[in-house]
Amino acid sequence: MALWLQILTAVVLVGVGACLVPLLLQLRRTAASVQRLAESAREDLHQIAADVHHLRNRADALADLAATSLEFPLGLSRIVAGTAQALEVFLEKAGLSWMSALLTGIKYALTLFRRPKKEDGTKEADHE
Numbered sequence: 526m527a528l529w530l531q532i533l534t535a536v537v538l539v540g541v542g543a544c545l546v547p548l549l550l551q552l553r554r555t556a557a558s559v560q561r562l563a564e565s566a567r568e569d570l571h572q573i574a575a576d577v578h579h580l581r582n583r584a585d586a587l588a589d590l591a592a593t594s595l596e597f598p599l600g601l602s603r604i605v606a607g608t609a610q611a612l613e614v615f616l617e618k619a620g621l622s623w624m625s626a627l628l629t630g631i632k633y634a635l636t637l638f639r640r641p642k643k644e645d646g647t648k649e650a651d652h653e
Contacts, residue, residue: 605635609631613628
């Protein structure tokens with residue numbers, strides 16, 4: 526092999542080595558940064574999941590509180606609607622049709638406030 530070819534090959538190998546070493550060092554630093562980012566994201570996601578779970582529990586408690594606080598008004602509206610229906614039948618027998626029409630309107634207005642019947646009563650299963 527010619528001397529100039531050997532020198533050229535040696536220069537090329539030194540040049541490639543000089544470029545490859547900093548590149549490999551930078552790749553190593555980048556990989557370490559990516560690993561730190563992944564660990565930080567894992568911790569953040571764990572905290573977010575805990576916060577979402579806490580919010581879901583508070584929303585369930587609030588829904589239960591709302592259902593409990595509406596039980597009395599709903600029961601009262603049923604009583605008033607039943608009374609209105611009984612008065613309507615009584616007033617029809619007495620011949621006061623305008624009063625029965627008014628009571629029918631009140632009865633239908635109160636049916637808007639009634640709680641719809643529960644179909645199954647089961648909650649969604651936890652997926653945790």
